[in-house]
Amino acid sequence: MAEAFGGGDDGLVLMQKVNFYPPCPQPELVLGFAPHTDLCALTVLVTDDVPGLQVSKDGRWYDVEHVPGALIINVGDQIEYRSVLHRVTVSKEKTRMSWPVFVHPRKDYVVGPHPRLVGGGIPAKYDYKDKTFEDYTYCKINKLPQ
């Protein structure tokens, strides 16, 4: 993956975060994390055994089963065929925690459709524009068109 994102020792950037979801007396009224896709390339996620993570498929939400010792890998926006839409619900009684590591390119790295996949008269399946990861992040965080 480091090679795909330009190679070099600093080709990939790892960002770790800790999520803490306290219990909520009315969990049906709130979400711990609203539906989103991760803006990185890949997310490597560890969670505790409290359920909460859900992924969207064909307009429905599916619980992600907790498998002790397993890592959850989410495809993010930068290597999208389709980055996974996901959200987190909260528990009435238990605190939940998760520990994602987001793998992303350098901020100046330009990401766009691979030329071999859109060259030779083959139209891009989606209308992606080449842009730096920094610009992509700025547009996404500020809800600007990509």
Ligand SMILES: O=C(O)CCC(=O)C(=O)O
């Ligand atoms: O808490 C989780 O299981 C997922 C967290 C998440 O989606 C995120 O931090 O981007």
Ligand SMILES: [Fe+2]
């Ligand atoms: Fe996420």
